[in-house]
Amino acid sequence: MSGERRRPRWGPSWALGLRLGATLYLGLLLGLPLVALGISAVRLPPQKLWALLSSELAAEAIRLSLRSATVAALINTALGLLLAWVLVRYRFPGRGFADALVDLPFAMPGVVAAIALMRLYGPGGHLGQYLDPDGPIGGWLASIGAGEFSFTGSRFGVVLAMVYATLPFVVRAVQPVLITIEPEVEEAAATLGARPPQVFAMVLLPQFVPALATGFSLALARGLGEYGLVTIITGNIPFQTLTATVFVYQRFEEFDFDGATAVSLVLLIASLGLLVLINGLALWYRRRLAL
Amino acid sequence: MKPRTPSHWIQWLLIAIGMTFLTLVVLLPVITVFGEALAAGLAAYWGSITDPDALHALRLTLLITAIAVPLNTVFGLLVSWLLARHNFRGQALLLALLDLPLSISPIVVGFMMILIFSPEMGLFADAIQRSGLRVVFATPGLAITLLFVTVPFVAREVYPALQEVPREEEEAARCLGASGWRTFWSVTFPHIRPALIYGVILCTARALGEFGAISVVSGKIIGSTNTLTLHVERTYLEYDATAAFACASLLGSVALLSLAVQTLVRMIPGSDSSPPLSG
Numbered sequence: 001m002s003g004e005r006r007r008p009r010w011g012p013s014w015a016l017g018l019r020l021g022a023t024l025y026l027g028l029l030l031g032l033p034l035v036a037l038g039i040s041a042v043r044l045p046p047q048k049l050w051a052l053l054s055s056e057l058a059a060e061a062i063r064l065s066l067r068s069a070t071v072a073a074l075i076n077t078a079l080g081l082l083l084a085w086v087l088v089r090y091r092f093p094g095r096g097f098a099d100a101l102v103d104l105p106f107a108m109p110g111v112v113a114a115i116a117l118m119r120l121y122g123p124g125g126h127l128g129q130y131l132d133p134d135g136p137i138g139g140w141l142a143s144i145g146a147g148e149f150s151f152t153g154s155r156f157g158v159v160l161a162m163v164y165a166t167l168p169f170v171v172r173a174v175q176p177v178l179i180t181i182e183p184e185v186e187e188a189a190a191t192l193g194a195r196p197p198q199v200f201a202m203v204l205l206p207q208f209v210p211a212l213a214t215g216f217s218l219a220l221a222r223g224l225g226e227y228g229l230v231t232i233i234t235g236n237i238p239f240q241t242l243t244a245t246v247f248v249y250q251r252f253e254e255f256d257f258d259g260a261t262a263v264s265l266v267l268l269i270a271s272l273g274l275l276v277l278i279n280g281l282a283l284w285y286r287r288r289l290a291l
Numbered sequence: 292m293k294p295r296t297p298s299h300w301i302q303w304l305l306i307a308i309g310m311t312f313l314t315l316v317v318l319l320p321v322i323t324v325f326g327e328a329l330a331a332g333l334a335a336y337w338g339s340i341t342d343p344d345a346l347h348a349l350r351l352t353l354l355i356t357a358i359a360v361p362l363n364t365v366f367g368l369l370v371s372w373l374l375a376r377h378n379f380r381g382q383a384l385l386l387a388l389l390d391l392p393l394s395i396s397p398i399v400v401g402f403m404m405i406l407i408f409s410p411e412m413g414l415f416a417d418a419i420q421r422s423g424l425r426v427v428f429a430t431p432g433l434a435i436t437l438l439f440v441t442v443p444f445v446a447r448e449v450y451p452a453l454q455e456v457p458r459e460e461e462e463a464a465r466c467l468g469a470s471g472w473r474t475f476w477s478v479t480f481p482h483i484r485p486a487l488i489y490g491v492i493l494c495t496a497r498a499l500g501e502f503g504a505i506s507v508v509s510g511k512i513i514g515s516t517n518t519l520t521l522h523v524e525r526t527y528l529e530y531d532a533t534a535a536f537a538c539a540s541l542l543g544s545v546a547l548l549s550l551a552v553q554t555l556v557r558m559i560p561g562s563d564s565s566p567p568l569s570g
Contacts, residue, residue, distance in 0.1 A: 015377065018369060018372075018373065019373055019377065019379060021369070022366070022369050022370050022373050022385075023381070023385070025366055026370070026385060026388055026389070026442070029435075029438055029439055029442060030388050030389075030391050030392070030439065030442065031388070032407055032414075033400065033403035033404060033406070033407060033439065034391075034403070035414075036403050036406035036407045036413075036414045037399070037402075037403045037406055039406075039414065040406050079308075079309070079312050082305060082308060082309050082312075083309045083312070083313065085305065086305050086306050086309040086310075087309075088294065089294055089295065089302075090294055090295060090296070090297045090302060090305075090306055091294040091295060091296050091297075092296075092297065092306050094310070095294070098309075098310060098313055100550060100551075100553075100554050101313055101317050101318060102313070102317070103550055103553065104317050104321060104546065104547075104550060105317060106493075106496075107496050107500075107546040107547075107549050107550050107553075108320075108321065108500070108542075108543060108546040109499070109500025109501075109502060109520055109539075109542045109543075109546065110500070110502055110503075111500075111502050111520045111523045111524050111527075111539070111542075112324055112500070112520075112523065112539040112542050112543050112546070113320055115324075115523065115527050115532075115535055115536065115539055116319075116320035116321065116323040116324045116327075116536075116539070117320050119323050119327055119532075119536075120319055120320060120323055126323070160316075163316060164316055164317075164320075167316060167317065221394045222394075224396065225394070225395065225396025225397065225398070225399070226396075227396060227397055227398045227502070227503035228397075228502040228503050228520075232524065232527070245396050245397075245398040245399075245503070246398075248396075248398050248399065248402060249398050249503075249506070249507065252402055252405065252507060257405075257406075257412055260402055261402075261406075264398075264399045264402050264403075267395075267396050267398075267399050268395060268396075268399055271394040271395050271396065271399075272394075274394060275387070275390055275391070275394045278394075279387065279390075
């Protein structure tokens with residue numbers, strides 16, 4: 001927008017009042033909870049905080065969350081790029097419907113999606129039954145000694161939950177960039193003798209790297225914080241499917257506020273860090289566009 | 292650019308991969324919700340929804356949504372107005388703060404609310420004990436939690452739209468003698484209406500579907516602080532699949548409806564089509 005900003009027509013006291021009101025509302029509503037967690041964390045002596053975090057269960061929960069959220073974000077980066085590409089470039093039956101469907105994981109409450117995913121892929125589910133020990137695939141897995149395999153009650157379940165929750169981020173970050181890329185550039189590269197993979201890697205990819213990075217970070221942040229889908233799908237098995245968010249919830253339920261504070265702090269710092277990164281990426285991206 | 296009809300088998304393969312992924316992860320679950328809800332027949336469906344616990348959960352959910360959404364709509368309009376039309380220090384901070392609820396884990400949000408309002412451990416423990424007011428494990432706590440979680444949606448949608456409003460039109464209205472309010476309603480408001488509708492829908496969908504933060508703050512007291520999402524979880528864990536899917540289908544319908552309206556709003560020319568950041 002243009003640089004000129006006008007003084008409001010109403011008196012300055014009015015504007016000041018509104019500004020004060022808005023700042024107070026945001027400050028109290030959003031700032032106070034952060035302060036509360038900060039105070040609760042400061043009250044813990046550093047050694048105790050460290051001991052709480054390095055307890056086997058807490059450390060494994062944090063590791064699992066980080067690993068699964070990264071895997072889910074990577075899956076969604078690859079398939080999100082593919083989806084965005086297909087939706088922008090090709091005309092095919094059901095394209096509009098598919099485009100609208102991409103937003104569904106944001107609109108659909110996590111619990112609703114979770115029980116549906118369980119009914120589909122869980123033990124005895126419409127598709128999950130084939131993986132059960134007496135199902136064809138599960139039986140085969142058992143026969144080769146893979147033991148009893150549960151798709152949802154394993155790390156696959158954690159990743160599935162996070163993939164569902166974060167699916168729209170990369171698609172919606174890349175789509176607007178793809179729309180602005182003119183096919184003439186690719187055609188020019190092709191005329192100059194570039195093979196399709198070269199065109200993709202050297203002409204197209206550099207243009208949407210910032211958008212991909214933004215989508216990836218958003219997905220990572222959301223995946224780390226995911227709770228509803230994870231808790232219902234995976235059954236929260238300690239050392240196997242118990243994520244950091246579920247750990248916080250269980251500590252809280254047992255009135256172990258110190259344990260909950262320690263892991264909450266890690267999750268909060270991670271999301272604040274990613275928030276700064278995402279804003280930095282947006283800035284970088286705007287600068288690139290301005291060039 | 293305009294989409295083209297695929298001409299190469301690799302292009303069809305890409306489409307097939309993308310659509311298979313979308314079908315397995317998004318489409319099949321939503322079909323499952325409605326299929327399972329109606330699997331036991333309409334009578335069972337109706338019975339599950341009109342169960343007293345379910346009705347109470349539904350009423351509570353609507354109540355806290357009806358508190359959070361209007362408040363955050365008015366406030367979101369105000370904040371986006373301030374951000375777009377005024378220059379003041381701390382503006383960048385205000386914008387960053389606004390993004391906060393989208394990136395913090397709902398569980399951490401709920402736990403932070405406990406740390407503020409818990410009568411035993413909270414920041415205001417003394418005051419809360421003295422006043423005898425129940426905040427956590429009661430309706431006020433649920434409403435405040437929803438306020439926190441849904442604060443960004445309206446402001447994030449309206450702010451960019453407000454920046455796009457041609458200032459000349461507002462100035463012309465002023466020159467013709469319209470008051471500040473009149474200018475807002477007749478000139479500015481029509482420009483931001485699609486964004487506002489979009490923001491309110493996102494805000495409502497999130498409020499109805501919130502689960503993680505709510506499950507910490509509510510204490511899950513059946514018939515008292517159990518919201519609809521918590522009711523779905525409880526019935527599901529009690530192996531009452533019919534009840535769980537019936538109530539889930541209510542929430543799912545709202546999600547589908549919000550998606551339909553979003554798609555319609557997006558088709559209105561001139562409306563902001565920026566992607567929603569979170570759900």
